[in-house]
Every structure is written in structure tokens, then in C-alpha cells.
Amino acid sequence: MPPDPAVLDQVMAAIRGQQFDLAVDLAETALLGGAEHPLLLNLRAWRAEQAGRYGAALADLQRARVLAPGDVPTLNALGLCLANLNRQAEAIEAFASAIAVNPQFGPAHFNIGWVCEDIGELDRARAGFQAAARLSPQDPTPLARLAGLAARASDWKTARPLAEKALALQPGQPSAALALASVEIAEGAAASGQRRLAALIADPAVSAIDKAQAHGALGDLLDRQGACAEAFARFTAANQTLRGVYAARFAGPGVQTVPDMLTWLARYFQTAPPAAWRGAPARPSPDDPAAHVFLLGFPRSGTTVLERVLTTSARVSASEERETLTDATVEFMRGPAALDRLAAISEVDAERHRRLYWARVRELGADPAGRVFIDKLPLNSIKLPLIARLFPEARILFAVRDPRDVVLSCFRQRFRVNPSMFEFLTLEGAARFYAQVMSLSALYQSRFGLRVHQHRYEDLVGDFEGATRAVCDFIGLEWSEDMRRFDRDGERRTISTPSAAQVARGLYDGGGQWRRYAAQLAPVIPHLRPWIERFGYPPQ
Numbered sequence: 001m002p003p004d005p006a007v008l009d010q011v012m013a014a015i016r017g018q019q020f021d022l023a024v025d026l027a028e029t030a031l032l033g034g035a036e037h038p039l040l041l042n043l044r045a046w047r048a049e050q051a052g053r054y055g056a057a058l059a060d061l062q063r064a065r066v067l068a069p070g071d072v073p074t075l076n077a078l079g080l081c082l083a084n085l086n087r088q089a090e091a092i093e094a095f096a097s098a099i100a101v102n103p104q105f106g107p108a109h110f111n112i113g114w115v116c117e118d119i120g121e122l123d124r125a126r127a128g129f130q131a132a133a134r135l136s137p138q139d140p141t142p143l144a145r146l147a148g149l150a151a152r153a154s155d156w157k158t159a160r161p162l163a164e165k166a167l168a169l170q171p172g173q174p175s176a177a178l179a180l181a182s183v184e185i186a187e188g189a190a191a192s193g194q195r196r197l198a199a200l201i202a203d204p205a206v207s208a209i210d211k212a213q214a215h216g217a218l219g220d221l222l223d224r225q226g227a228c229a230e231a232f233a234r235f236t237a238a239n240q241t242l243r244g245v246y247a248a249r250f251a252g253p254g255v256q257t258v259p260d261m262l263t264w265l266a267r268y269f270q271t272a273p274p275a276a277w278r279g280a281p282a283r284p285s286p287d288d289p290a291a292h293v294f295l296l297g298f299p300r301s302g303t304t305v306l307e308r309v310l311t312t313s314a315r316v317s318a319s320e321e322r323e324t325l326t327d328a329t330v331e332f333m334r335g336p337a338a339l340d341r342l343a344a345i346s347e348v349d350a351e352r353h354r355r356l357y358w359a360r361v362r363e364l365g366a367d368p369a370g371r372v373f374i375d376k377l378p379l380n381s382i383k384l385p386l387i388a389r390l391f392p393e394a395r396i397l398f399a400v401r402d403p404r405d406v407v408l409s410c411f412r413q414r415f416r417v418n419p420s421m422f423e424f425l426t427l428e429g430a431a432r433f434y435a436q437v438m439s440l441s442a443l444y445q446s447r448f449g450l451r452v453h454q455h456r457y458e459d460l461v462g463d464f465e466g467a468t469r470a471v472c473d474f475i476g477l478e479w480s481e482d483m484r485r486f487d488r489d490g491e492r493r494t495i496s497t498p499s500a501a502q503v504a505r506g507l508y509d510g511g512g513q514w515r516r517y518a519a520q521l522a523p524v525i526p527h528l529r530p531w532i533e534r535f536g537y538p539p540q
Contacts, residue, residue, distance in 0.1 A: 003036075024044065028047075041064040042061065042073065057081050072108070075094050079091040091115050095111045096112065110142055112128040143162050147180070159179050162179070163179040163183065172199075177196055198218070201214050212237075212245075213238070213414055215235070243426070246425075258419050259433060263436075265382070266436075269385075272343070272447065274447045274448070277447055278449050282391070290371055292368075293372060293475050294397070296379075296397065298381065299379065299415075301457060303378050309460075309483050309486045310468075312482045313478070316372045318376060324357055325383055329383060374397075379420055384448060385444065388449075395451045396452040398455065399455050400455070404514035410430045434528065453475075
């Protein structure tokens with residue numbers, strides 16, 4: 001029932017007086033009394049989110065949308081809640097709906113920007129931040145985020161003026177300060193950049209997430225200076241800071257962690273009959289790719305550089321490390337009962353999920369028809385059951401690199417924190433996660449009968465032509481001398497992963513970096529030793 005108008009007046013008066021707790025108290029009392037109104041539901045959802053109860057918040061916001069489908073604040077709040085639940089595609093849809101109602105609503109443009117940046121859709125992120133900056137020219141935050149995107153691409157000439165303009169509007173703006181520090185370090189003014197990062201860390205007004213970014217950037221600088229112990233201490237400080245922010249959400253009571261998921265997946269497939277996981281080929285279609293390739297492995301294993309090499313060919317289309325198996329994951333990767341349904345999936349349902357997959361691929365801007373389509377997302381290694389049942393004819397490129405370099409790189413990298421990346425916030429967690437993923441991948445490969453080619457990053461560095469020819473032969477692609485010039489292809493597309501700057505520098509021998517941190521890695525080597533040996537890396 002509608003609320004008493006007097007109650008809404010009291011709520012609005014409390015909001016105008018910035019008495020937000022009072023406003024929420026009034027809203028909750030009215031809702032408990034049977035009243036329904038989008039504003040009241042929004043307020044209760046806000047309090048639920050502050051307490052980390054995102055499911056309850058989502059239910060209220062979805063109900064508010066039903067009551068007022070075109071209410072822009074509700075749509076924006078719904079998008080933020082969905083983003084916090086790692087449901088980015090739905091979050092973007094909610095923000096886009098808000099913009100469709102009111103194209104001048106800057107916050108929704110900004111929110112599309114940061115969500116798209118998080119999932120690697122950097123061109124769309126840039127457009128969102130640009131729209132927000134145009135609509136709110138005195139707001140430094142969109143300018144700062146644009147500066148950060150430019151710095152991420154090593155576009156220092158663009159990053160500097162954007163960062164300086166944001167800092168002129170708000171001295172000390174954290175994202176702008178981080179971007180400008182990156183510019184200064186890149187341009188040889190390392191001392192100035194170091195002072196800027198230290199100031200961010202010391203500022204009590206700076207958020208924990210921004211402090212973590214500053215610790216990590218300072219660690220990178222110290223690493224380049226050869227101060228490995230000090231660098232490792234900064235990486236540790238960055239990750240401990242982030243754990244303080246995210247621990248309750250990703251490892252709190254009642255939360256199924258990613259290692260928990262991997263444990264029950266391994267238990268399930270140790271006894272699953274292999275024949276049930278060898279799906280029937282899909283019916284041919286004119287829109288089919290010439291070859292369908294999944295590039296898997298583990299983050300920081302060289303998948304980005306390999307994808308970049310292969311996409312020098314006009315015959316190749318790629319996903320560029322974006323999620324494509326969303327619908328099937330939600331339906332079939334929730335537990336053993338869901339996997340039972342996947343094992344017994346009918347051809348009609350399998351075809352429906354294939355159509356959803358290819359629709360998502362095209363939505364991301366890829367054109368797979370008649371080309372070699374490469375779906376690169378390293379941790380889709382975990383989702384090989386989906387690939388086996390829905391795409392049994394797909395070819396699997398499985399990238400490996402020295403496990404010690406991989407785990408060190410994951411520990412020191414500043415990823416967007418989600419349930420998987422949370423495991424990288426401790427060295428022990430990163431090593432255990434790596435070992436679990438490799439064990440599960442090996443189990444899958446022994447059961448599913450898929451076509452798999454193992455590609456070693458170090459082989460690419462040591463024998464570029466031999467390694468790339470082997471990959472090309474496996475996926476049905478002609479080798480070309482142009483592949484040697486993959487690093488000169490920067491204008492063609494944006495790399496969304498943390499490897500962007502490295503790929504732009506060309507191929508380099510990143511192997512053996514772990515030796516500089518051997519003392520710090522020593523406690524986790526027992527987790528990695530089986531894979532060091534299995535993949536043929538030297539013990540020391």
C-alpha cells in the first residue's frame with residue numbers, strides 16, 4: 001500500500017537535513033507497517049548494502065524498479081548493487097536504462113565507466129567517463145579516471161594534462177595523483193613520483209583501496225630499483241589493506257570461497273563417468289567460426305601476449321579476456337546437482353546455451369563467422385565442464401609459465417578484487433589457488449577427451465617462430481612474419497589486462513624473475529613443486 005504522505009514528508013525532511021540514519025529508520029518502520037514506495041525501499045537497501053547484505057538490498061531495489069520502472073535513482077542504485085555482487089552485465093543494463101530515461105544523469109555515465117573498466121571494456125569505460133566529465137565539468141573524478149586509463153596504456157601525453165586538471169579541481173585527488181605519479185616515474189622523475197605516492201599513503205583521508213594502489217605502485221618502483229625486500233613489503237602492505245576491505249565479503253562466515261568451489265568440483269569429477277562429459281557436436285551453421293579456440297591456463301601465464309600475436313592475422317577474432325560463458329556458468333556451475341543437469345543436458349538446451357554464448361560474443365564486438373575465434377579467459381580453466389558439454393569440438397590452448405613467476409606476478413599485481421582475485425592477496429593463497437586450478441585442469445583433461453595443446457611462455461621467448469608455428473598448426477591458422485610485429489599493433493585495439501604495458505614493449509624474457517624473491521617465495525614452494533616438475537622447469 002502507498003505510505004502516508006506525512007511519512008514521506010518526514011523522510012524527505014530528514015534527507016534534506018542530512019539525517020540519513022533517521023530517514024532510513026522512518027523508511028524501515030513504514031515498510032514494516034506494510035507501506036511500499038521506491039524511496040523507502042531505496043533507503044532500506046542502502047542500509048543493507050552498508051552492512052554487506054547485498055542480497056537483501058538487491059531484493060528491495062528490484063521491487064522498487066517494479067514499482068517505478070523509470071525512476072532514475074532506483075535504476076542507478078540497482079546498478080551499483082549488482083556491480084557489488086559481481087553481476088556486471090546486469091549492472092551496466094541498469095545504468096544504461098537510467099541514461100535512456102535521463103541522458104543528462106552524469107552518475108550513471110560514470111558508473112558505466114568504472115564497471116566497464118573493471119571488466120576490461122576500456123573503450124566503453126572511456127566513453128562513460130568522457131560523458132560524465134562533459135556533464136559535470138567541475139567534478140574531478142571522471143577526469144582522474146580518464147587519466148588513469150591513459151596511464152594504464154602508457155599514454156603519458158594524455159595522462160598528464162588530465163591528471164593535472166583533476167588535481168587543480170581537487171588537490172590530492174587520489175586517482176589523479178596515482179596517474180600523475182605513474183607519468184612522473186615513466187618520464188624519469190622517479191623521486192617526485194615516489195613522494196607523491198608516499199603522500200597518498202600518509203593521508204588519512206585517502207581510502208583504503210587508493211592506499212593499496214599507492215603501496216603497489218611504490219612496490220613496482222622499488223622493484224625496478226632492485227630493492228626487492230622493500231618492494232615485497234609494499235606488495236604485502238597493498239594486499240593486506242585490500243584484505244581488510246574485502247575479507248568479510250569474500251571469505252566471511254557462510255561464504256563459499258573459490259577454493260571451496262574447486263574442492264567440490266575435484267571431488268565430483270574424480271568419480272564422474274567420462275562418457276557423460278563428451279558432448280555431441282553442434283549442428284553446423286553459416287555463422288560458425290572456422291575454428292573455435294579457448295585460451296586457458298592461469299592469470300599471468302602469457303595468455304595476453306599469445307592472443308596479441310595471433311590476432312595480427314585478419315583471420316582471427318578474439319574475446320580480449322571478457323566473460324562469455326555467463327549464462328551457462330550461472331545455470332550449471334552452482335553445485336553437484338547443477339552439474340548433473342549439465343551432464344544430462346538435452347541437445348535442445350545445449351543449443352540454446354550455445355546461442356546465448358555466441359550472442360554474448362557478438363555483443364562484445366567480435367565477429368567469429370568464418371574466422372578463427374579465440375576466447376581468452378585464463379580462469380575459464382575452471383569451467384572446462386561447460387566447454388566439454390557445449391563445445392566438444394573446441395580446441396584448448398593451455399598456457400603455462402614457470403609457476404614461481406606466475407604466483408609472484410599474481411601476488412604483486414593490482415587486479416580488480418573479485419572472488420578469484422581475492423585469493424592473490426596472500427602469497428599462500430595464490431600458491432594454493434594455482435595448485436588447485438592446475439590439479440583440476442589436469443583432472444578435466446583426463447576425463448573430457450578434448451583437444452589440448454600446451455603452450456609454454458618461455459618457449460615463445462626462446463623460439464618465437466617454432467612456438468607460434470606449433471600453435472598455428474594446432475588451431476588451423478597460417479603462420480605469418482607479421483606475427484613477429486605484434487607489439488606494433490597498438491592502435492588496432494586496446495588491451496584490457498594488466499599485461500598491456502608489457503605487451504606494448506614487445507616480447508621480453510620475463511622468466512626467472514622469481515629468483516630475486518626466492519627467500520619470500522620459499523614458504524610456498526611445496527605447493528608449486530609438483531607443477532614445476534610436471535611442466536619441466538628447473539628446480540632452482
